[in-house]
Amino acid sequence: MPTHRRARSQEAKRQRAEDLLDAARELAARATGVRHLTLAAVTDAAGLHPSAIRRYFDSKEELLLELAEREWADWREDVLRRAALATAAGTRLGPEETADALTGSLLARPLLCDLFTHIPLSLEGEVPLERARRYKTLSLESVTAMSAALAGAGTMTLAQIGDLIAATAAQAAHAWQIAHPTATLALLYVQHPELSHSAYEFELRVTRLLRATARGLATAEPRELSPAPE
């Protein structure tokens, strides 16, 4: 029964791909993120021969972009859940609560904080066009769904929340890299704690900055916007 056998082999292939994604997730969590991640380490951790990975992913970038898509979906679902809970409790989210819903759910996903640096730097631009199109479409759909849910549950507008989501991703991305130094840099921080202050207040700083951004976005800007004078 070739049909049955093909189905089983497809199933086994899907399982292998999941094993590789799990291995990458675990390696990123143990090391300082995906910064030094290699496909060889991923296949090794998944118990596969190095050459086997090409059957599942064409490149490291493609594997990490797959992880990014799943993390985006998880972030979106968490934000939607928080918006629904607020509505069920009969509370309207103000600017700071809207920021907290986004920041709290993103900080709970360190891998996504890390990937938000790598996505525009080296992931979405290094995969085939069709793969990039799929990633872009899915992430924009998530932004749209999150914006609609938070606008429905609170006082900020869709446009303000769109800006806030972009700001949240950027701040968390940058702060995460600073908060996860290499061994050399970590040693420097031990020797010179005065140089480390921004590295170890990661969550507080991101929370504080995004609350401020949300408060500011909710304060309408009276005049027409032109870029800051250079």
Add this chain to the structure above:
Amino acid sequence: MPTHRRARSQEAKRQRAEDLLDAARELAARATGVRHLTLAAVTDAAGLHPSAIRRYFDSKEELLLELAEREWADWREDVLRRAALATAAGTRLGPEETADALTGSLLARPLLCDLFTHIPLSLEGEVPLERARRYKTLSLESVTAMSAALAGAGTMTLAQIGDLIAATAAQAAHAWQIAHPTATLALLYVQHPELSHSAYEFELRVTRLLRATARGLATAEPRELSPAPE
């Protein structure tokens, strides 16, 4: 006269190092930043043999960190100049003007916007500890000088401006990478303009977000800050 000869050779060595830094700067401006920059391309552009670079820089990271230090100093001087101009004109910078002074002078330095992604990701952690210490010390001194100048020329506090500088670096870093896609991604944006919107409003978005952040920071937060609930 060996002393004289040594002095001339030191002078020649310094000049060569400058040539290499200039070549790296030019290559970064022509390509999509330092993303794909190699030491081989830098030595080639400077007219040197590939093996010669090790006499001037131990690694690509060290060369780029040297560029980063100079860009930091230029950014600081530009901000100090803007603060002095405002004081001379008898105007007090409000939160939005303070944001504009930082954002406008940073956006005029695309190489620094680009480097702000690479510094915490791969530069400061990959050089010897002593080199990282020098970079950290200089950049913190710049933050201190910029904060003092802007606090003296306007209405924001030192702490608020410290947060605003961190926010400015993070937003500009993230937005710069998005606004400078690879050839594949640029083609995708031509085919699907609806996927490109955040890529091509780089300066407007960064300016708008940082003005909002400054407005929000200037609005005192009444309650004690705890991280956003995860």
